[in-house]
Amino acid sequence: xxxxxxxxxxxxxxxxQHCRLTESNYHxxxxxxxxxxxxxxxxxxxxxxxxSPKENFTGNxxxxxxxxxxxxxxxxxxxxxxxxxxxxxxxxxxxxxxNGHVTLPAHRMMIGNNTVLVEFKTPxxxxxxxxxxxxxxxxKETYIxxxxxxxxxNKMFPCFDQPDLKANFTLHVTAPKPWKIISTTLPVTxxxxxxxxxxxxxxxxxxxxxxxxxSLHAGPYQVWEDKYESIPxxxxxxxxxxxxxxxxxxxxxxxxxxxxxxxxxxxxxxFEKYDQLIVPEFNFGAMENVAAVTFSExxxxxxxxTRGQRENLSDVILHEMAHMWFGNxxxxxxxxxxxxxxxxxxxxxxxxxxKNSEFQETWIxxxxxxxxxxxxxxxxxxxxxVEAKVYDTEEAFxxxxxxxxxxxxxxxxxxxxxxxxxxxxxxxxxxLRKYSYSNSTLSDFLKELEFASxxxxxxxSKDWLETKGTNQIELTTVCADNHLYGKLVQSAPGPENKLxxxxxxxxxxxxxxxxxxxxxxxxxxxYSGRSSEAILNVKRCPDYVLLNAEDHDFAVWNWxxxxxxxxxFVLEFDKxxxxxxxxxTDFFRQVSLANLTFDAFKDSAVRLYKTETDIKIKRWILSxxxxxxxxxxxxxxxxxxxxxxxxxxxxxxxFILEELNNAKPGSDEQRYLFLSLIDSTYTETSQKxxxxxxxxxxxxxGFKIDQDLRWNIIVKLSSLQKDRNKIKTIIDREKKxxxxxxxxxxxxxxxxxxxxxxxxxxxxxxxxxxxxxxxSSSSLRVVSYSLFPEYQKDIQLQxxxxxxxxxxxxxxxxxxxxxxxxxxxxxPDFCTDExxxxxxxxxxxxxxxxVPVRKTxxxxxxxxxxxxxxxxxHKDVILQ
Numbered sequence: 027x028x029x030x031x032x033x034x035x036x037x038x039x040x041x042x043q044h045c046r047l048t049e050s051n052y053h054x055x056x057x058x059x060x061x062x063x064x065x066x067x068x069x070x071x072x073x074x075x076x077x078s079p080k081e082n083f084t085g086n087x088x089x090x091x092x093x094x095x096x097x098x099x100x101x102x103x104x105x106x107x108x109x110x111x112x113x114x115x116x117x118x119x120x121x122x123x124x125n126g127h128v129t130l131p132a133h134r135m136m137i138g139n140n141t142v143l144v145e146f147k148t149p150x151x152x153x154x155x156x157x158x159x160x161x162x163x164x165x166k167e168t169y170i171x172x173x174x175x176x177x178x179x180n181k182m183f184p185c186f187d188q189p190d191l192k193a194n195f196t197l198h199v200t201a202p203k204p205w206k207i208i209s210t211t212l213p214v215t216x217x218x219x220x221x222x223x224x225x226x227x228x229x230x231x232x233x234x235x236x237x238x239x240x241s242l243h244a245g246p247y248q249v250w251e252d253k254y255e256s257i258p259x260x261x262x263x264x265x266x267x268x269x270x271x272x273x274x275x276x277x278x279x280x281x282x283x284x285x286x287x288x289x290x291x292x293x294x295x296x297f298e299k300y301d302q303l304i305v306p307e308f309n310f311g312a313m314e315n316v317a318a319v320t321f322s323e324x325x326x327x328x329x330x331x332t333r334g335q336r337e338n339l340s341d342v343i344l345h346e347m348a349h350m351w352f353g354n355x356x357x358x359x360x361x362x363x364x365x366x367x368x369x370x371x372x373x374x375x376x377x378x379x380x381k382n383s384e385f386q387e388t389w390i391x392x393x394x395x396x397x398x399x400x401x402x403x404x405x406x407x408x409x410x411x412v413e414a415k416v417y418d419t420e421e422a423f424x425x426x427x428x429x430x431x432x433x434x435x436x437x438x439x440x441x442x443x444x445x446x447x448x449x450x451x452x453x454x455x456x457x458l459r460k461y462s463y464s465n466s467t468l469s470d471f472l473k474e475l476e477f478a479s480x481x482x483x484x485x486x487s488k489d490w491l492e493t494k495g496t497n498q499i500e501l502t503t504v505c506a507d508n509h510l511y512g513k514l515v516q517s518a519p520g521p522e523n524k525l526x527x528x529x530x531x532x533x534x535x536x537x538x539x540x541x542x543x544x545x546x547x548x549x550x551x552x553y554s555g556r557s558s559e560a561i562l563n564v565k566r567c568p569d570y571v572l573l574n575a576e577d578h579d580f581a582v583w584n585w586x587x588x589x590x591x592x593x594x595f596v597l598e599f600d601k602x603x604x605x606x607x608x609x610x611t612d613f614f615r616q617v618s619l620a621n622l623t624f625d626a627f628k629d630s631a632v633r634l635y636k637t638e639t640d641i642k643i644k645r646w647i648l649s650x651x652x653x654x655x656x657x658x659x660x661x662x663x664x665x666x667x668x669x670x671x672x673x674x675x676x677x678x679x680x681f682i683l684e685e686l687n688n689a690k691p692g693s694d695e696q697r698y699l700f701l702s703l704i705d706s707t708y709t710e711t712s713q714k715x716x717x718x719x720x721x722x723x724x725x726x727x728g729f730k731i732d733q734d735l736r737w738n739i740i741v742k743l744s745s746l747q748k749d750r751n752k753i754k755t756i757i758d759r760e761k762k763x764x765x766x767x768x769x770x771x772x773x774x775x776x777x778x779x780x781x782x783x784x785x786x787x788x789x790x791x792x793x794x795x796x797x798x799x800x801x802s803s804s805s806l807r808v809v810s811y812s813l814f815p816e817y818q819k820d821i822q823l824q825x826x827x828x829x830x831x832x833x834x835x836x837x838x839x840x841x842x843x844x845x846x847x848x849x850x851x852x853x854p855d856f857c858t859d860e861x862x863x864x865x866x867x868x869x870x871x872x873x874x875x876x877v878p879v880r881k882t883x884x885x886x887x888x889x890x891x892x893x894x895x896x897x898x899x900h901k902d903v904i905l906q
Contacts, residue, residue: 052126102180156181169245307804314349369434403428453478495523533575691728
């Protein structure tokens with residue numbers, strides 16, 4: 027949340043003077059973290075917190091540590107009120123509090139044991155970071171949860187907030203009696219004498235963990251309980267959402283994870299219990315707090331979950347569980363090592379699904395989501411090595427991206443293909459045993475892998491982890507007399523890229539066009555340097571060749587010759603969904619590279635959709651055709667004159683309608699088609715159809731329009747309707763029918779999407795001044811992403827100067843999640859040379875923008891370049 031800062035008056039006491047938070051930049055630098063690590067060790071926190079439904083909470087923290095050097099010591103604490111500080115038994119009457127931290131003076135430090143006692147008062151957060159408070163609009167109950175990664179524990183209590191200063195935590199909480207209190211260990215809960223309103227919750231000392239994975243959650247949560255062997259399992263959700271949660275799936279996926287990870291890692295789960303909390307207004311998908319994992323409420327569906335949603339839930343549960351070992355038991359020393367936490371958890375979640383779950387299609391999903399996210403992120407000028415240099419905690423936020431998650435996991439998958447699964451597992455087990463409850467670096471991890479596998483890791487690390495960029499591969503084949511000659515030419519476009527060693531699979535297709543069948547075989551191939559050649563003995567000359575057939579490699583295949591007839595034969599008659607999705611993705615890449623028009627892609631996609639049987643591929647095709655944001659056929663129609671646009675979009679809607687009527691009633695495909703129908707609505711005819719669906723004048727057999735789909739329809743119609751009487755009546759009706767937080771946010775989205783400059787002005791002013799708006803950051807993000815759909819660029823243009831002025835006023839202390847959402851959602855994406863020039867000038871003239879904002883603008887510049895190239899490819903089609 028963008029915050030407007032005021033000077034905070036600290037606690038008044040005759041014992042010390044007022045101290046003020048006056049500076050704008052509070053982020054911890056690597057240099058400061060290294061200095062503090064050299065200064066103290068053996069840290070223990072004894073926290074006593076008093077929670078209430080008020081705007082603030084109070085507490086005191088006793089911090090014990092061993093001093094190694096005598097020097098000033100930074101104690102992190104942001105935007106709160108310090109009531110008193112004692113250090114080694116003496117009250118500090120004068121201390122420096124600015125830049126989001128207290129400076130503990132060197133002359134009070136001792137070599138050996140030290141104790142600091144701080145009494146404080148902290149406001150609850152509405153940004154999703156720190157200790158966040160949410161009031162449920164359904165029943166007015168209060169829910170509280172913490173989010174501390176990467177540098178937000180200090181927004182709850184004073185601490186040494188860096189990953190390599192691990193500590194033991196003891197916690198005592200006083201809170202209202204109906205509230206359940208959850209943290210890292212299991213509490214002893216007792217009534218308080220002479221206090222009928224509150225209970226006491228005493229949590230025993232935790233194991234040594236980092237501040238960013240400590241947690242505190244509170245509220246009248248609904249809870250379900252289960253057990254895996256001796257591990258207590260609990261699942262929490264707010265009461266008004268409980269009826270939509272299926273605890274059976276949650277516990278099943280959790281138990282599958284424990285069964286796999288306990289065996290794979292060779293170390294039993296290292297903590298005493300395992301809680302999972304589904305929390306409102308969460309900024310991320312989930313967070314691996316030790317033994318108390320938080321999940322976004324996006325994982326709760328108010329309609330029956332599709333298989334894809336269930337697979338995704340399983341994946342995220344397993345991802346967070348993997349962190350209990352890789353991240354929580356063994357933790358990176360600094361945020362440059364974040365990739366090893368996230369990449370490993372991403373890879374391990376897919377491995378666990380493939381080995382011990384119903385979702386055997388997991389590697390297809392990995393390719394579709396993680397791999398493509400990685401390729402896209404690595405194509406931007408803002409790309410970075412997997413093991414990135416991170417100067418401070420502000421920059422750490424920007425590392426939560428497709429390289430840290432997707433590319434790192436893909437690189438691990440490639441490494442396993444090189445050294446073998448057994449060697450990799452043995453190296454991981456040795457690493458975890460050696461560094462349990464401590465911190466490690468990249469070299470620590472690589473040493474264990476090298477020892478276990480005998481594979482030299484130094485060059486591999488330099489190539490894959492410490493150098494940025496994606497290799498591009500061109501394949502040339504010549505076949506005669508059952509001998510296939512293949513030549514792989516590797517390039518390394520972009521600054522600081524390099525040629526790497528790869529291991530991949532070469533897939534060969536043989537056609538039987540008479541019987542409409544394909545047969546297939548594949549060969550492992552190792553290649554390196556600029557050019558590699560090989561000769562393969564084949565049963566006959568192949569009709570089609572597929573590079574990176576099982577998706578072990580990380581490289582982009584540059585198609586030098588698009589034989590569309592043969593490609594479509596494979597896409598129609600191959601039975602393997604992984605291979606087909608890889609070819610579909612490379613086919614669509616030709617559109618994004620401006621080698622092919624959307625129109626040509628759409629013709630093939632519509633024809634082949636009708637013969638496709640795999641639901642993942644069908645969903646993927648629909649996303650590329652009908653999605654209403656990003657690079658899709660629908661969004662490209664807004665390059666065309668209105669008359670052509672209407673013809674094209676009505677034609678697409680007719681295709682979707684035909685498939686909707688043919689889809690199995692109640693199937694996942696039916697739901698995906700219905701969502702595509704909403705997304706591709708634009709013309710008068712399609713708008714009337716949505717009204718008919720909303721008012722039950724039109725329906726599809728076996729399909730129920732649930733409340734969330736109703737809101738999707740309403741937001742879409744609101745964004746198109748200039749005559750407001752009809753749609754406003756419907757919005758008001760739905761607000762009464764759905765007073766939930768989702769209903770509230772959806773109604774805000776419907777209002778913000780109205781094609782009216784006055785309405786846009788109102789909401790932009792709210793977004794610019796969130797502190798006085800009474801909206802949480804979560805609600806404001808919903809508004810910002812609804813404000814300017816693709817067909818409202820003429821209105822958005824009027825606010826361009828206001829957008830850039832706002833970016834210029836952002837501070838480095840503003841909430842990074844809000845900065846990121848504001849900059850992304852309202853960034854000018856007009857696909858014009860003029861916009862590109864404006865973005866370049868502004869970014870060049872403002873070198874001191876907050877890091878998340880600058881990264882967003884640089885990526886937008888790259889996206890505009892790509893869009894202009896694609897648009898130019900369509901000039902002839904547009905003019906026809």
